[in-house]
Amino acid sequence: xxxxxxxxxxxxxxxxxxxxxxxxxxxxxxxxxxxxxxxxxxxxxxxxxxxxxxxxxxxxxxxxxxxxxxxxxxxxxxxxxxxxxxxxxxxxxxxxxxxxxxxxxxxxxxxxxxxxxxxxxxxxxxxxxxxxxxxxxxxxxxxxxxxxxxxxxxxxxxxxxxxxxxxxxxxxxxxxxxxxxxxxxxxxxxxxxxxxxxxx
Amino acid sequence: xxxxxxxxxxxxxxxxxxxxxxxxxxxxxxxxxxxxxxxxxxxxxxxxxxxxxxxxxxxxxxxxxxxxxxxxxxxxxxxxxxxxxxxxxxxxxxxxxxxxxxxxxxxxxxxxxxxxxxxxxxxxxxxxxxxxxxxxxxxxxxxxxxxxxxxxxxxxxxxxxxxxxxxxxxxxxxxxxxxxxxxxxxxxxxxxxxxxxxxxxxxxxxxxxxxxxxxxxxxxxxxxxxxxxxxxxxxxxxxxxxxxxxxxxxxxxxxxxxxxxxxxxxxxxxxxxxxxxxxxxxxxxxxxxxxxx
Numbered sequence: 447x448x449x450x451x452x453x454x455x456x457x458x459x460x461x462x463x464x465x466x467x468x469x470x471x472x473x474x475x476x477x478x479x480x481x482x483x484x485x486x487x488x489x490x491x492x493x494x495x496x497x498x499x500x501x502x503x504x505x506x507x508x509x510x511x512x513x514x515x516x517x518x519x520x521x522x523x524x525x526x527x528x529x530x531x532x533x534x535x536x537x538x539x540x541x542x543x544x545x546x547x548x549x550x551x552x553x554x555x556x557x558x559x560x561x562x563x564x565x566x567x568x569x570x571x572x573x574x575x576x577x578x579x580x581x582x583x584x585x586x587x588x589x590x591x592x593x594x595x596x597x598x599x600x601x602x603x604x605x606x607x608x609x610x611x612x613x614x615x616x617x618x619x620x621x622x623x624x625x626x627x628x629x630x631x632x633x634x635x636x637x638x639x640x641x642x643x644x645x646x
Numbered sequence: 647x648x649x650x651x652x653x654x655x656x657x658x659x660x661x662x663x664x665x666x667x668x669x670x671x672x673x674x675x676x677x678x679x680x681x682x683x684x685x686x687x688x689x690x691x692x693x694x695x696x697x698x699x700x701x702x703x704x705x706x707x708x709x710x711x712x713x714x715x716x717x718x719x720x721x722x723x724x725x726x727x728x729x730x731x732x733x734x735x736x737x738x739x740x741x742x743x744x745x746x747x748x749x750x751x752x753x754x755x756x757x758x759x760x761x762x763x764x765x766x767x768x769x770x771x772x773x774x775x776x777x778x779x780x781x782x783x784x785x786x787x788x789x790x791x792x793x794x795x796x797x798x799x800x801x802x803x804x805x806x807x808x809x810x811x812x813x814x815x816x817x818x819x820x821x822x823x824x825x826x827x828x829x830x831x832x833x834x835x836x837x838x839x840x841x842x843x844x845x846x847x848x849x850x851x852x853x854x855x856x857x858x859x860x861x862x863x864x865x866x867x868x869x870x871x872x873x874x875x876x877x878x879x880x881x882x883x884x885x886x887x888x889x890x891x892x893x894x895x896x897x898x899x900x901x902x903x904x905x906x907x908x909x910x911x912x913x914x915x916x917x918x919x920x921x922x923x924x925x926x927x928x929x930x931x932x933x934x935x936x937x938x939x
Contacts, residue, residue, distance in 0.1 A: 459817035466824055473828065480836040484828060491824050498817055583714045586820045587675060590710055590827060591682065595703050 447521040450513070455499055455525055463495035464529070468536050475543035479608070483593035485543070485551060486605035490589020492533055493558035494582035496526045500566040501576040515638040519567050526563055530556050545609045550617055554604070557620040558585075561627035568634045658735045662743035666719060670747040670803075673715050679707035680754050687761045695775045697765040698787070701794035704758045705849055708751045709802030710823055716803040717819030719744055720810025737894035744807055745887045748800045755799030762791045774933040775865050776853040781929050782867060789872035790852055797879040801848050804886035811893040835868050841928075845870045845920040848882060852925070855935060863935035871924025878920045881913035 470488040474481050499522045502508050508518075533555040541548040562578075562585060569577030591597070593605055603615045670676060686703040723740050766787060771777075777786065809822050826848075833840055833847040835856055844850045852875075853867040888906040892899055 456816040458815045459821065462821050463817070466821060466828075470824070470828060473832065477837065481831060484831065487824055487827060491820070494817070494820055501816070579718070582817060582820055583675065583718070586823060587678075587711050587714060590823070591706050594706050594827070595682075595686070597682070597686070 447517075447524070450518065450521045451525055454502070454518075454522060456501075459498055460495055460525070460529070463491055464532050467491055467495075467533065468539075471536050471540040471543065475540035478543045478545070482607040483596075483605075485607070486589050486593030487586070489554050489558050489605070490586045490593075492529060492555050493562040493589075494578070494585045496529050496559040497562040497566045497578035497581045497585065499523075499525050499529075499578075500563065500570060501578045502570060503576055506575070514642050515567070515571055516635045519563075519570075519635065523563065526559055530559050533559075545607065545611070547606075547611075547613050550606075550613050550620075553617065554620050557624035557627070560631070561623045564627040564629075564631035564634070568630050571634050571638045659739050659743055662735065662740060663746040666723070666743045666747040667750055669719055669722075670715065670750040673719075675711045675715050676708075676750065676754075679704075679711040679751075682707040683754065683758055687758065687765075691765040691769045693769075694772045696769050696771040697762040698771065698776070698790065699851075699854070700758075700762060700765075701791060701798075704755055704795045705798045708754055708758075708799035709849070710827065712748075712751050712799060712802035713806040713809070713823050713826070714819050716744065716747075716806025717810040718806075719747065720807060736897060738891050738897050741807065741811065741887075741890050741894070744810075745804070745890070748803045748883075751799040751803055752796065755796035758799075759792055759796045762795055763788060766791070774931055774935055775855075776867055776931065778865070778867070778931045778933070779929065782925060786852070786872055786924070789876050793872055793876045793879055794849060794851075797876060797883070798849055800883055801879060801886075804883045804890075805848075807890040808886050811890045842869055843921060844868075845875055845878070846917050848879060850875075858930055861934050861938035863937045865931040865935065867925055867929040867931075869921070869925050869928060871920050874916060874920035874923055878913060878916035881909060881916050885909045885913050 467488045470484045470491070474485050474488075500519065502518075534552050537544070537548055537552045537555065544551045562581065566577045566581055569581070592602065603612045603619055606612050606616045683704050686700055691697045692699060720741075723744060727735070727737075727740065777783075805822065805826070806819060809819050813819075813822070830847050830849045833844040834851055835841045835844055835854065851868070852870055852872050854865065855863040856866045856868075858864045858866070885906065888902065888909055892902055892906060
């Protein structure tokens with residue numbers, strides 16, 4: 447599994463993304479009131495980095511090999527867990543930035559990674575070789591738009607800020623995101639396993 | 647032979663340009679960007695500051711999204727080229743065709759500009775915001791709207807063209823987009839020591855509720871000239887296209903490199919003009935913000 451992950455993952459992108467995430471959150475810590483949008487953008491970048499882990503540019507060959515989707519997802523999922531661990535460490539390091547809600551910010555990142563993993567695994571199981579190209583663009587684009595333009599911020603409560611922000615409501619939003627992620631991932635992997643059993 | 651190649655290349659350019667324009671216009675992210683921009687316009691101007699700060703939406707939805715779109719189009723163009731085998735269309739021609747596609751977001755940016763100017767005149771800002779005291783005129787406002795709402799719609803895709811040509815690792819466009827936002831947001835005048843030089847960033851405000859001691863939301867007009875800033879941004883766009891064209895190693899590059907250097911110097915000069923002319927010192931609105939009352 448380790449050898450598969452070592453060869454399959456775009457390490458340059460993942461390395462640069464993790465470094466950039468640390469810089470983004472450090473800047474938020476320095477100027478929390480004015481640089482707050484960077485926190486939401488960091489969540490989008492984290493999710494995009496996680497999505498990229500599961501791309502399979504050589505899918506036409508790899509999908510025919512004995513190592514099935516669940517096995518490959520697990521191998522790369524270890525790195526996704528590493529990304530979440532990195533996120534938790536950086537959030538803990540920059541905890542004063544979050545108006546006493548570092549736990550909520552940590553939860554946002556974990557839920558986003560879970561949902562991104564579920565989506566790209568689902569697309570991979572449907573035969574799309576590199577779903578993260580579009581998904582990563584969508585995740586970062588969406589996070590940038592929501593964080594900077596803040597449209598309908600009373601309704602779409604994904605990135606609250608300041609002490610009085612709707613953090614409890616936001617927690618529910620992210621819980622819904624994570625729940626959908628878990629369900630999609632479980633269904634996708636079990637379905638892929640069932641298909642493999644039937645084929646063999 | 648050379649003449650035949652040139653003629654074929656010219657013919658191919660027209661066809662390729664039309665193809666890239668259509669591809670850009672049909673890209674889902676562009677359509678989403680246009681819809682988001684249309685939605686903010688439909689919502690109407692802000693009661694206090696009119697349409698001045700609506701520029702953030704085309705800046706993101708046409709500019710930043712455009713960066714991601716264009717990088718993807720470059721990748722697709724390269725894949726098509728590789729799949730086609732030996733063809734006479736040079737990389738430079740394909741790059742120019744891609745650059746031509748920026749006419750699509752530019753048109754969307756122009757429509758936004760038309761709305762923003764109308765909204766500004768139809769619902770002028772309140773006295774405690776900006777502009778105030780006759781320090782700046784309508785030209786200052788229109789240049790602000792054009793620079794941040796229209797030129798940004800071209801600047802993002804041009805940067806995407808540069809990224810697509812020069813950075814070939816997976817996810818490069820995403821990283822550049824986030825890094826660009828990080829650099830830009832720190833240069834909005836929010837960090838006081840960086841306020842004077844902020845106009846060298848490709849997207850920056852010229853005023854806002856930056857606050858003073860005792861009134862955290864007091865409105866200020868910052869230094870700089872948005873008119874010269876427009877010229878600076880146009881030069882940056884030109885510079886970006888030239889840098890993208892320089893990537894083609896199969897064509898002679900010496901002349902193009904000289905032109906690129908010349909445009910870089912011009913951009914630096916225009917940026918300096920944007921920084922040093924226009925409003926030369928910061929002005930604080932004498933009226934307090936509502937939060938201070």
